Amino acid sequence: MIPEIGHFALILALSLALCQGILPLVGAHRNDAAMMAVARTAASGQLIFVAFAFGALTWAFVQSDFSVAYVASHSQLALPTIYKISAVWGAHEGSLLLWVLLLAAWTVAVGRFSHDLPEAFAARVVGVLGLLSSGFLLFTLLTSNPFMRLSPAPADGADLNPLLQDPGLAMHPPILYAGYVGFSVAFAFAIAAMLSGNLDQKWARWTRPWTTAAWMFLTVGIALGSWWAYYELGWGGWWFWDPVENASFMPWLIGTALIHSLAVTEKRGLFKSWTLLLAISAFSLSLLGTFLVRSGILVSVHAFATDPERGFFILAFLAVVIIGALALYAWRAPALDSTAGFKPLSRETFLLLNNVLLVVAAALVFIGTLAPLVVEVFNAGKISVGPPWFEVAFAIPMIPLVLLIGVGMRTAWRSQDFGTLFSTLKWPALIAVIAGIGIPGIFYGRFGLLVSVGVIASVWILAVSLIDPVRSLRRSAGAPAMSRSMLGMSVAHSGLGMFVLGVTVVSAFNIESDQALRPGNSIEVAGYQFEMRELRDVEGPNYSAIEGLVEIRKDGEYVGTVRPQKRQYLVQQSWMTEAGILALWNRDLFVALGDQLGNDTWSVRIQYKPMIRFIWLGALVMAIGGLIATTDRRYRMTARATRPATSEVAKTA
C-alpha cells in the first residue's frame, strides 16, 4: 500500500509543480498579486509531497519490500541498513527522485530567503523552478516510476552493486546533485531577470550567494567521488576523465567562471550578458550531464541502465529548456552592452582572463567528451579520447590560470598602480620560486621542470592568499576586519593552492611496487618495511573476504597496521578489492591485495603517495571558502535595503 501512496504523492507533487510553474509567471506578467502569491505555497506543498514519496521509497527499501521492482533489483535482505537507505539513489529511478527532492528543497529555500526581493521577481524565480520541477516529475512518472510493482515478488533481491556499498559513495550522489540542482537557482534568477527586462546589477547580487552555495556542493560532491575512486577501484588513481566524471566537471568549471563573472557584474556592471550566458550554461551543462549519463549515449563505467525512451525524453526536455533560455537571451542581451571601461591592469582584466581560461578548459573537456559521439554520428568511424589527451589539453589553460590568480587577487577594480602591486607581490613571488626549486630537491631528492612549475604555482597562490587574512589579523584597533567575501575568496584560493600542490607532488613522486608476499615475509618500499603478519578469512554481512594483516615499520619503528581485503559479494558473485590505507597529512601508504599466487602467497600492490590528501583537502578548503563567502552580511543587508533604495548598488560599486 505504501508504494502506491508514494506514487500518488508524486502525482500530486506534479500537479502542484505545474501550478507553481504557471500561475506565478502569469501573475508576474499581469502584475496580479494573488497569482504570484501561489508561488511559495505551491513550492512548499510540492516539497511535502515529494518528500513523502521519497520517504515511501526509503520505507520500501528498509522493509525489503521486493514486490517493488526497483527494490528487488537494488537491494537484498542481508544488506546493511545504511546501504539499504543509500540504495534508494543507487540507480536511475531513485536518483531521479532524489534530484526532484533536492530541487524542491532548493526552491523552498529560495522562497524562504527571498522575502526581501521584489514580489514579481521572486514569483518568476519560483515559477521557473516549478517548470523545471514539472519536467523532472513528468520524466519520473512517465519513464522511470520507482514504485512499479513486480509480481510475483522474489524471495530475495539482486543486491546493490557492490561498488556502491561504501560510505563515500553513499554520500556522493546527494551532495553532487545538490550542486547540479543548485545551478538551477542561478538559472532561474537569470531567466527571471531576462523576463522582467530589468537587468541592473541587483540580480547579480541576489544570485551570488546561491551560485556559490551550489558550487560548494558540487565541489564537495566531485571530491567525494574522486576519493571513492581512489580507494575503491582506482588502484591509486583519483581521476579518470570518464564521460560521467567530465559531465560533473564541466558545470563545475563554468560555475567557477560564473562566480567570478558575477563579481564583475555586481561590482562594476560589466560582463552582464556574458554572466547571463554563463548562468544558463552552467545549468544547461548539468542537464546535458544528466542526459549523457542516463541515455546510454556514451559508454562509461558509471552509465545507468540505458533506455532510448528515457534518452529521448531528456533530450526533448533539454531542448525546450535550453533553446527557450538561449532565445530569451538572444532577445534581451543586446540591450546590455556596457560602455564602462577599465584599464588593462585592473581586476576586471584578470577576471576576464579567468573566465576565458575556465571556459576554454570546459570547452576542451566538452570536445573530448563528445568527440567520439560526433565522429560516429557523421559515420567517420569510431575514435577514442583517453586520459593522455585530456591531461595535456587541460593543462594548457590551467597553468596560466593558476599563475595569474595570485596577481588577479591583489589587483584593484578599474585601475591598478603597478608599483604598489609589485611591492606587495615581490615577496610571495620570491618565496614561491625558492619553494618551487627547493621543495622537490630537499624533500623528495629530485628536480624537474613540471614539478617546479606546479610547486611554484601552488606556493604562490597560498602565499598571496595569506596576505589579506594576515593584514586583517594585524590591523590597528578600530580598523574594519576583512569582509566574509574577501576571507572566503582567500580561503577558496588557498584550497586551490593545496590542490595544485597535491596533484603536482603525487604525480611526480608517487612510488609503486608490486610484489609477492606471504605471512612472515617483509618487503621494503620507499623506506618503509611492509610485513605480512597473517592472512585470515573474514565474514561480512553479505560478503566473505580474505584479509591480510600488514604491519608497517620505518627503520624498525612501528608506524601502523593496515588490513587490505579481497571481498567476494555473495549474491552478485563479484570480487572487490578493499585497499588498506595508512594516511598521514603528507603521505598515504596504500596496500592492496591482488591475486592469490600460491598457497598463502598473494601478489600485493604497495604504493607510497606523497601529499595525495591535499587533493581532496584542497577541494574541501575551496568549498569552505565558498561557505564563508555565502555568509557575508552584505547579501542579507542589501537584500533588505534594495526594495526602497534603487541607487544603493551604485554607491557600493
Add this chain to the structure above:
Amino acid sequence: MTRYLVPLVAFAILIPVLMIGLTRDPRELPSPLLQQAAPQFELPSLLDPARTVGSKDFDNQMTLLNVWATWCPGCRQEHDFLLQLAREAVLPIYGLNWRDNRPEATRWLEVLGNPYVASAFDEEGRVGIDWGVYGAPETFLIDANGIVVHKHIAPLTREIWERDFVPLIRAAGVVQ
C-alpha cells in the same frame, strides 16, 4: 545583434547530433565489421617483446579478444570475471593491451593475474582503430573462420556472458 544568437545556433546544431547519437547503440558493433572477417594484425607481445601476437594465433578456433588498459577502471572491474573464464577454459582469451605503457601493464598482469593466452601490445592504438575500438574495455568474439560474430563494449559480467556470448558459442558447437 547576431552575435547573441551564436549560443542558440550552436546548441541547435548539437541537438540533431545528440538525436542521431541516441539511435545508435555505442555498445554495438558498427555494422561494417559485424559478420565480417576480423581485421588482421600482428603486434609485439606485451610480456615478451621479442615475440609477436596476432590474428594468426587465433587459427581455426573460436577466440575471445579483450581490449584492456591499466588506465581503465572498467577493465579492473571485469578482470576477475576474465580470470574465472580463463579457468573454465571454454575458449582462448587474447588481450589487446591498448594505449598503455608496458611496465604498468606487465605489473597489472603480475598482480591481478593473467587471464590471457597472450596480450598484444598496441601502444599507439593503431590496431584499435582497425578494430573500431571505441573505448576500453571491449570484447570481441571471433569464430573459427575468423569472422567477428559479436562485440561487447563495457565490462563483461557473468550475466552478459551467459546472455550474449554463450548462445553464440553453443551455436558454433564449442562445448560449453
